Amino acid sequence: MLQDSFGRRFYYLRLSITDVCNFRCNYCLPDGYKKDGQRSFLTRSEIVNLVSGFASAGTQKVRITGGEPALRKDLIDIIGDIKNIPGIQTVAMTTNGYRLGSLLQGLDDAGLDQLNVSIDSLDPQVFQTITGxxxxxxxxxxxxxxxxxxxxxxxxxAVLMRDLNDRELDTFLAWIKDQDLTLRFIEVMQTGDNTEFFEKRHLSGAALQVRLLEQGWQAIIRNHDAGPAVEYWHPDYQGRIGLIMPYSQDFCRSCNRLRVSAEGKVHLCLFGDHGYDIRHLIQQPEQRPQLTDFLSEVLKDKKVSHFLQQGHSGITRDLSMIGG
Known part of the structure; x- marks a missing residue:
């Protein structure tokens, strides 16, 4: 099992398969994606070798991210490949919804277990303002x-933003009353390119948390391979609410995930200072022991926190760069 020096175990891999995105979300890529040099994204065989190595070290859940993963023509094949790797129990994907309707049957056939869709507003005009x-x-x-x-x-x-979609909280709550899904509010996070936006739009989820508890929502115990959200259920609602509050105290204490970029670098934290190149270790299946030994070694460098509270966002220029 992969474990850091603080005793945190890593069951969960977030794997970016492209850093390209076709949306222009104001908190991430307000001016759209800009290519800065040649890109050589991980191939299907490299992905299989990579995930197989992680699985042999105890990883049970893989989330496919981007950029926008639906921009990869081999997305469904990649999901099918990962689903068939021994030890992987859950395959998830995060998407902005682009091409989702046309991909659903293929995603289902490939064995996708979890689907996260970014919908930052239920108002068409506000949605367009946020995403372009x-x-x-x-x-x-x-x-x-x-x-x-x-x-x-x-x-x-839904990324929670002051004076944008925070006015829609009642609308969102009414929407999930009869929806069998989880709606997760995510605090805006500061990155290298969005400091001014962050200062204007950041809104703590703490007030929303208090409101939910006052209205009878109850916290759900997290699974060991769950994401960072604290989730709540209510007897009168079919849907559930999740809160991701990276600026809250002890947010990093339950960290259980590592990240790999679309070009094959391991990132110990979304807001770390650098990535570790592992592409040379995923060319052949027999390199799996070398990969796991390398991961165990670099995990000694994982810090206790992301230090976002001190305004430190590491090398993360925007959230599409590593996969959010």
Missing amino acids: HDRLNEILAALQQAQMTGIKHIKVN
Whole structure:
């Protein structure tokens, strides 16, 4: 089992398969994706070798991220490959919803277990302001289709922003009353490129947490391979609420995930100072012991916290760079 010097164990891998994104979300890529040099993203065989190595060291869950993973033409093949790796119990994907409707059957057939869709507003005009795209109704329709597939767990991610979508909290709550999904509010996080936006739009989830508890929402015990959200359920609601509050005290204490970028670098933290190149260790299946030995060694460098509270965002220029 991969473990750091603070006793945290890592069951969960977030794997970016591209850093390209076609949306222009104001908290991430407000000016759109800009290519800065040649890109050589991990191949299917490299991904299989990579995930197999992680699985041999105890990783049980893999989340496919981007950029926007649906921009990879071999996305469904990649998911099928990972699903068939011994030891991997859960394959998840995070998407902005682009092409989701046309991909659903393939994703289901490939064995996708969990689907996270980013929907930052239920107001079409606000959604377009945030993302740069007038696609809300299209994405909501695809989400409804997803609920009729064999994909077991569906979540919606909404980045909580002051004076933008914070006015929609009642609308969001009413929406999940009869929706069998989890709606997760994520605090805006400061990155290298968004300091001014962060200072203007950051809103702590603490007030929302108090409100939920006052209204009878109850916390759910996290699974060992769960993501960073604290989730709540309510007897009168079919849906659940999750809060991701990276600026809260002890947020990093339960860290259970590592990240690999689309070009094959391990990142011990989303806001770390550098990545560790492992591409040379995933060219052949027989390199698996070398990979796991390397991972165990670099985990000694993992810090106790991300230090976001001190305004330190590491090398993360924007969230698409490493996979959020």
